[in-house]
Amino acid sequence: MNKATNSVGEVAPQRAHFDTPLALAGGAVLPAFDLVYETYGELNAARSNAVLVCHALSGNHHVAGWHADHPKNLGWWDNLVGPGKPLDTRKFFVVGVNNLGGCFGSTGPVSDNPATGRPWGADFPVVTVEDWVAAQARLADRLGIESWAAVIGGSLGGMQAMQWALEYPDRIRHALVIASAPKLTAQNIAFNEVARQAILTDPDFHGGHYYAHGVVPARGLRLARMLGHITYLSDDQMAEKFGRRLRQEGLQFSYDVDFEIESYLRYQGDKFAGFFDANTYLITTKALDYFDPARDYGGDLAAALARTRAKFLVVSFSTDWRFAPERSREIVYGLVHNGLDVSYAEVESIAGHDSFLLDDPHYHAAMRAYFEGIRV
Amino acid sequence: MNKATNSVGEVAPQRAHFDTPLALAGGAVLPAFDLVYETYGELNAARSNAVLVCHALSGNHHVAGWHADHPKNLGWWDNLVGPGKPLDTRKFFVVGVNNLGGCFGSTGPVSDNPATGRPWGADFPVVTVEDWVAAQARLADRLGIESWAAVIGGSLGGMQAMQWALEYPDRIRHALVIASAPKLTAQNIAFNEVARQAILTDPDFHGGHYYAHGVVPARGLRLARMLGHITYLSDDQMAEKFGRRLRQEGLQFSYDVDFEIESYLRYQGDKFAGFFDANTYLITTKALDYFDPARDYGGDLAAALARTRAKFLVVSFSTDWRFAPERSREIVYGLVHNGLDVSYAEVESIAGHDSFLLDDPHYHAAMRAYFEGIRV
Numbered sequence: 001m002n003k004a005t006n007s008v009g010e011v012a013p014q015r016a017h018f019d020t021p022l023a024l025a026g027g028a029v030l031p032a033f034d035l036v037y038e039t040y041g042e043l044n045a046a047r048s049n050a051v052l053v054c055h056a057l058s059g060n061h062h063v064a065g066w067h068a069d070h071p072k073n074l075g076w077w078d079n080l081v082g083p084g085k086p087l088d089t090r091k092f093f094v095v096g097v098n099n100l101g102g103c104f105g106s107t108g109p110v111s112d113n114p115a116t117g118r119p120w121g122a123d124f125p126v127v128t129v130e131d132w133v134a135a136q137a138r139l140a141d142r143l144g145i146e147s148w149a150a151v152i153g154g155s156l157g158g159m160q161a162m163q164w165a166l167e168y169p170d171r172i173r174h175a176l177v178i179a180s181a182p183k184l185t186a187q188n189i190a191f192n193e194v195a196r197q198a199i200l201t202d203p204d205f206h207g208g209h210y211y212a213h214g215v216v217p218a219r220g221l222r223l224a225r226m227l228g229h230i231t232y233l234s235d236d237q238m239a240e241k242f243g244r245r246l247r248q249e250g251l252q253f254s255y256d257v258d259f260e261i262e263s264y265l266r267y268q269g270d271k272f273a274g275f276f277d278a279n280t281y282l283i284t285t286k287a288l289d290y291f292d293p294a295r296d297y298g299g300d301l302a303a304a305l306a307r308t309r310a311k312f313l314v315v316s317f318s319t320d321w322r323f324a325p326e327r328s329r330e331i332v333y334g335l336v337h338n339g340l341d342v343s344y345a346e347v348e349s350i351a352g353h354d355s356f357l358l359d360d361p362h363y364h365a366a367m368r369a370y371f372e373g374i375r376v
Numbered sequence: 377m378n379k380a381t382n383s384v385g386e387v388a389p390q391r392a393h394f395d396t397p398l399a400l401a402g403g404a405v406l407p408a409f410d411l412v413y414e415t416y417g418e419l420n421a422a423r424s425n426a427v428l429v430c431h432a433l434s435g436n437h438h439v440a441g442w443h444a445d446h447p448k449n450l451g452w453w454d455n456l457v458g459p460g461k462p463l464d465t466r467k468f469f470v471v472g473v474n475n476l477g478g479c480f481g482s483t484g485p486v487s488d489n490p491a492t493g494r495p496w497g498a499d500f501p502v503v504t505v506e507d508w509v510a511a512q513a514r515l516a517d518r519l520g521i522e523s524w525a526a527v528i529g530g531s532l533g534g535m536q537a538m539q540w541a542l543e544y545p546d547r548i549r550h551a552l553v554i555a556s557a558p559k560l561t562a563q564n565i566a567f568n569e570v571a572r573q574a575i576l577t578d579p580d581f582h583g584g585h586y587y588a589h590g591v592v593p594a595r596g597l598r599l600a601r602m603l604g605h606i607t608y609l610s611d612d613q614m615a616e617k618f619g620r621r622l623r624q625e626g627l628q629f630s631y632d633v634d635f636e637i638e639s640y641l642r643y644q645g646d647k648f649a650g651f652f653d654a655n656t657y658l659i660t661t662k663a664l665d666y667f668d669p670a671r672d673y674g675g676d677l678a679a680a681l682a683r684t685r686a687k688f689l690v691v692s693f694s695t696d697w698r699f700a701p702e703r704s705r706e707i708v709y710g711l712v713h714n715g716l717d718v719s720y721a722e723v724e725s726i727a728g729h730d731s732f733l734l735d736d737p738h739y740h741a742a743m744r745a746y747f748e749g750i751r752v
Binding site: 025026027028125126183184185186187189190191193194196197198200201202203219222223226227229230233235238239241242243244251253254255258259261262265266269282286289290292 | 401402403404501502559560561562563565566567569570572573574576577578579595598599602603605606609611614615617618619620627629630631634635637638641642645658662665666668
């Protein structure tokens with residue numbers, strides 16, 4: 001299939017500057033900030049067809065299409081978003097945004113701290129899902145979007161969709177929460193903590209001010225990403241894709257690569273360490289750890305969800321062990337308990353957590369049907 | 377309960393030197409080597425009551441009792457081994473041994489390489505489960521043990537018990553394979569590879585010759601151990617033991633400890649990095665990765681097991697996701713296929729892989745019954 005078929009085509013990021021200070025959940029105040037975003041499709045006259053796509057740990061604003069200078073770098077959810085695709089840009093006006101604290105153009109650790117004129121680095125405040133959504137609401141204001149037809153995201157992106165429904169019940173009509181969870185388990189936090197410690201203890205981290213030293217904590221980032229990949233894939237898929245297949249004939253009896261899976265992880269780790277910012281990684285894992293809408297309700301998710309009014313689509317994947325189907329069902333139960341309108345799809349897939357990024361036909365059929373049912 | 381109750385009491389390690397060269401699976405030849413071991417109970421006149429206990433990744437020869445200089449440091453399987461305990465030292469003569477390549481006294485990377493007079497370090501050859509068992513057989517010869525009443529081990533130790541049954545069918549009457557697997561999956565190897573990369577890329581690793589630099593790759597070892605602990609505990613147990621409990625009131629909005637689970641992992645990592653040798657860690661993970669008795673049989677485990685004659689007890693734990701019950705069942709099926717005598721216990725336990733080290737009553741009752749049935 002030609003890449004232009006059903007594609008939004010060539011796109012260009014835009015930048016919005018906000019100079020009203022933003023008070024963050026952790027107590028810090030950002031005096032001003034930028035958000036980088038992309039849009040696909042056209043906002044209709046009623047401004048009723050806007051869909052916000054929220055990204056997960058390593059994602060960004062580049063959701064669909066390609067940039068003139070990188071024609072092969074398709075957006076991370078290009079298989080979902082485009083003319084004729086499940087999230088159809090002939091019907092919807094789609095917005096992708098790089099979150100605060102990110103490393104793809106929005107204000108974050110790589111940006112200059114106005115107080116010092118040097119990169120924020122480790123001084124950039126820890127931001128939360130609540131902070132991201134507050135910043136996204138500013139962007140919605142700027143774009144003249146009073147209410148989103150839908151907010152959608154996978155994994156950490158799904159938490160943002162949930163947070164929209166919780167914080168701005170009047171500004172979101174549908175929340176699509178894919179491969180997500182209402183909060184991290186101890187095991188989820190444990191994996192994040194190992195990744196953080198890999199970065200924090202890398203001698204090239206320099207207390208988060210590595211920019212000034214002309215280095216990046218590549219060893220730590222690489223380890224963090226290798227570990228992440230184990231949790232993104234299912235055990236079954238790893239067995240099917242790699243099994244115990246050797247890279248070359250015979251065992252090496254050394255610490256070079258023996259098995260294909262080792263080669264895959266090293267490659268993924270090296271690639272990631274080459275473009276992602278370590279401070280953003282730290283911030284993002286904390287945002288994941290902290291998200292817990294039931295915290296102020298004694299752990300009662302149903303009580304927390306009582307104030308939502310959006311309709312929900314919740315989707316989980318059978319082999320996702322990072323955020324297993326049980327975690328999605330917790331959200332569904334919380335919504336059902338409140339008599340809210342929720343659809344739930346538990347999709348059979350071998351691909352683990354990463355399934356939400358793939359174009360599995362059952363999954364995409366469910367997404368298509370749901371988006372078709374949204375009135376704009 | 378007084379620690380002396382049912383205890384083997386004060387014990388002292390012994391050392392055996394072997395100067396017949398040992399040809400290793402990887403092609404290297406160890407000109408000579410030492411094994412450090414402990415024994416509990418008395419070898420009977422018929423020499424028919426000896427039981428070999430094989431250790432896993434971080435274990436050693438100190439299986440039961442205590443040393444005069446560390447009276448609080450009980451052996452790692454002290455709850456199982458002693459007078460009146462499931463592996464009863466009034467009946468059995470029990471041997472614990474530190475494996476080749478270890479860091480508790482047996483010849484390994486910390487030992488001096490006779491060719492250079494300096495520690496072997498990274499030049500110590502990668503050893504395998506087969507090599508360990510070959511070295512253990514030399515120790516059996518030395519102790520005058522022609523045939524073990526039983527060889528027992530958990531996890532990697534269980535692989536050694538299996539290997540004894542495969543390599544020396546005439547020298548082992550019972551193999552007790554606990555919380556083990558016939559080979560690692562791609563996911564198992566992936567976790568090992570992240571741990572290895574944490575060590576190998578630690579600047580203090582110095583290509584494995586850190587001894588000469590007066591440092592140890594503590595950062596890497598610490599990360600390896602933190603990651604290991606995630607796989608030793610079950611998701612459920614982590615939830616029960618730690619959940620999302622905070623270490624102190626309120627979120628920190630920094631990279632200090634927020635959650636108890638973070639504190640636990642850091643503590644375990646620091647402790648381990650303080651006493652374990654990084655080269656031994658690397659070697660041991662490779663021994664795990666390489667173990668695959670079915671390799672020479674086109675992946676057919678039953679065909680590989682056809683030459684065994686030992687009776688087997690196979691034990692798995694319901695929440696062990698490192699080596700799940702399915703992996704134990706593969707061993708059981710392979711044995712049953714050959715009409716061999718195998719007992720299998722799948723124990724309900726919340727404690728994940730670490731269950732094999734605990735004194736769960738159902739588990740220990742099964743072990744006691746099995747050992748009682750062994751005629752000596």
